[in-house]
Amino acid sequence: MVGAAIGSFINVVADRLPEGKSIVSPPSHCSKCQYKIPATDNIPIFSYLWLRGRCRNCGATIPQRLLWVELGTAILFAFLYWHYGLGWELALVVLYCCLFISLLLIDLEHSILPNKIVYPGIIIALAIASLGSIFGFEPSDIVGGGFRLWIVNAAIGGGIGFGILFVIALISRGGMGWGDVKLAALIGLVTGFPLVFLAMFLGIVGGGLTAAILLLAKLKSRKDAIPFGPFLSLAAMVTLFWGSNILNWLIPYLSPHS
Ligand SMILES: [Zn+2]
Numbered sequence: 587m588v589g590a591a592i593g594s595f596i597n598v599v600a601d602r603l604p605e606g607k608s609i610v611s612p613p614s615h616c617s618k619c620q621y622k623i624p625a626t627d628n629i630p631i632f633s634y635l636w637l638r639g640r641c642r643n644c645g646a647t648i649p650q651r652l653l654w655v656e657l658g659t660a661i662l663f664a665f666l667y668w669h670y671g672l673g674w675e676l677a678l679v680v681l682y683c684c685l686f687i688s689l690l691l692i693d694l695e696h697s698i699l700p701n702k703i704v705y706p707g708i709i710i711a712l713a714i715a716s717l718g719s720i721f722g723f724e725p726s727d728i729v730g731g732g733f734r735l736w737i738v739n740a741a742i743g744g745g746i747g748f749g750i751l752f753v754i755a756l757i758s759r760g761g762m763g764w765g766d767v768k769l770a771a772l773i774g775l776v777t778g779f780p781l782v783f784l785a786m787f788l789g790i791v792g793g794g795l796t797a798a799i800l801l802l803a804k805l806k807s808r809k810d811a812i813p814f815g816p817f818l819s820l821a822a823m824v825t826l827f828w829g830s831n832i833l834n835w836l837i838p839y840l841s842p843h844s
Contacts, residue, residue, distance in 0.1 A: 590656045592680075593660060594656055600651075600691040603692065603702060604695075616641040616643060617646075618644055634656070639653070651691070662683065663680065666827075681710070682823075685703060699766065705768075707772045712737070715741075718737070719735040719737040736778070739779055740774075740775045740778050744772070747772075747786060769815055773786075777822065780833070781829040781833065785825040786818075787821075788825065792817045792820065793812070
């Protein structure tokens with residue numbers, strides 16, 4: 587239920603932030619007839635089903651994305667609770683997932699990665715890693731790589747993420763935007779070293795394969811820009827949840843002695 591409610595909030599962010607509108611006011615309303623949606627018609631998941639995806643006042647269709655995001659975050663948060671248990675690591679991962687899901691949706695629909703989300707994300711990630719270093723706590727899944735301080739680990743990860751996509755952006759001459767480069771820095775700060783390499787690899791391979799499939803299936807032409815942020819965001823979340831497991835599984839194959 588918490589996941590569905592947060593999904594509902596993410597929908598509001600994804601709708602209003604790219605248009606420069608406030609995310610807190612005015613309250614939820616139909617985008618067509620401005621009808622103010624009463625609380626009883628604003629229940630995540632259920633209201634969409636109950637109203638059969640239409641405004642009660644004017645009958646305009648409500649975008650299906652609202653339902654899928656609410657359902658998706660509800661399922662994701664149930665998974666996160668099962669995976670992390672109650673605690674500060676759960677809160678941290680929930681926070682980062684909200685950032686990445688918002689960026690994923692906005693980049694999919696508007697082909698932009700707003701600084702209004704990426705910059706605060708970078709500041710939050712730096713602040714949390716600094717606090718963890720000062721007070722001596724660090725997430726078991728997120729850090730590794732033999733650096734004693736979380737903030738050092740995070741900063742190196744952020745630098746590597748930024749560096750990799752900066753080089754790709756220079757080579758691709760506009761194929762990869764600067765928004766992607768800044769997002770990569772945020773992802774590196776969040777995943778740290780060495781997991782940032784896995785996140786970048788998954789994002790680049792996932793985006794590349796999807797672009798190839800869309801081109802081959804003639805669903806997109808070479809002129810169409812395929813946003814890269816959604817793949818980076820998905821890769822960041824996969825790396826947060828399973829990165830250590832994937833790396834542990836890969837290490838025997840990467841080592842020349844085994
Ligand atoms: Zn309406």
